[in-house]
Amino acid sequence: MSANSFGKLFKITTFGESHGKAIGCVIDGCPSNISITQDEIQQDLNLRRPGQSEITTDRKEYDKVEILSGIFEGKTTGTPICLIIYNQDQQSNDYLEIKDIFRPSHADYVYEMKYGIRDYRGGGRSSARETIARVAAGAIARKILNQMGIEILSWVEQVYNIKANINLQNISRKDIFNNIIRCPDEKKAQEMINLITKMKDDGDSVGGIIKGVIRNCPVGLGNPVFEKLNSQLGNAMLTINAVKGFDIGDGFDCVNLKGSEHNDELILQNGNIETKTNHAGGIVGGLSNGEDIVYRLAFKPVSTIKKPQNSINKFGENIHIETIKGRHDPCVLPRAIPIVDAMAMLVILDNILLNNSFKINEKSN
DSSP: OOOOEEOSSSEEEEEEOTTSSEEEEEEESOOSSOBOOHHHHHHHHHHHOTTSSTTSOSOOOOOOEEEEESEETTEEOSSOEEEEEEOOOOOGGGGGGGTTEEOTTSSHHHHHHHHSOOOOSTTGGGSGGGHHHHHHHHHHHHHHHHHTTOEEEEEEEEETTEEOOOOTTTOOHHHHTTSTTOOSOHHHHHHHHHHHHHHHHHTOOOOEEEEEEEESOOTTOSBTTTBOHHHHHHHHHTTSTTEEEEEETTGGGGGGSOHHHHOOOEEEETTEEEESOOTTTTEETTEEOSSOEEEEEEEOOOSOOSSOEEEEETTSOEEEESOOOSOOOSOOHHHHHHHHHHHHHHHHHHHHHHHHHHHHHHHHO
């Protein structure tokens, strides 16, 4: 299996399985002398941790990170950073009954067909537990970006048919993490919590939309034509489990506007060039234009449900599944927030390092 690495200069490689001994990542290309502590990385992991509220999976993992290399006396050394999180609460026996069954909408069938073998314990490498390694790497990227004044936030905008009304100009990290659903609209947040609680009791699941913003991003990040910043963000977000859609700015809503309505006029504001509106979502021609980068991700309902379903087993026989054991989220959105943030941070930091490298090369020539 290849394609376990992401990024060019700030590059991460993740490893491990859901029910294996550990999950981890190696970060290559991190600048030296960046102050970072284990506790700072742990703070982000805690936001993704399973079992943190009544609307998440019942699996209990402390997700305690260990730094194996690349950080000395609280600072990065410029050498590869290895981070590892040991699994503590695997209940692999829950999956014995379905080890020969292809669960509907899971990766079971396609993994079996491609590799001729699969880890049936919680999905193995296809499990969303792999994303814990990305969050760990993202915590280091966040520390570097914060020093540059770049802020990246995401929040739950919609669960099923319940949609919040949020002004992204005023939103803060504190507002987002003020409740267990990670939605700054308190009234809609409670409705979402009630719905997810019902889904959990019913053995069903729901999806929704996460919205994100990147503030204070410099102009010119991205590389035309096949590595536009929007395509890089799209690639990053679509690697997250359960993500089925991604858009920038007005996204699909732009079809309801005319060119005269959608164009973002350039204006001078306090001596700076800005846009009057931001329908493009901060990216034009594949390059950041200095405005807020705004994007949305559509998450499907979690595939593991406890309702009767029909499927096929590895022997080609039709089978009926009364219920699937295991502990799973009835809605992934609350725990997906730090994952979305992490992927955005990895893309932006990598592009900043690439831009700086390009400028250095230009000057040397």
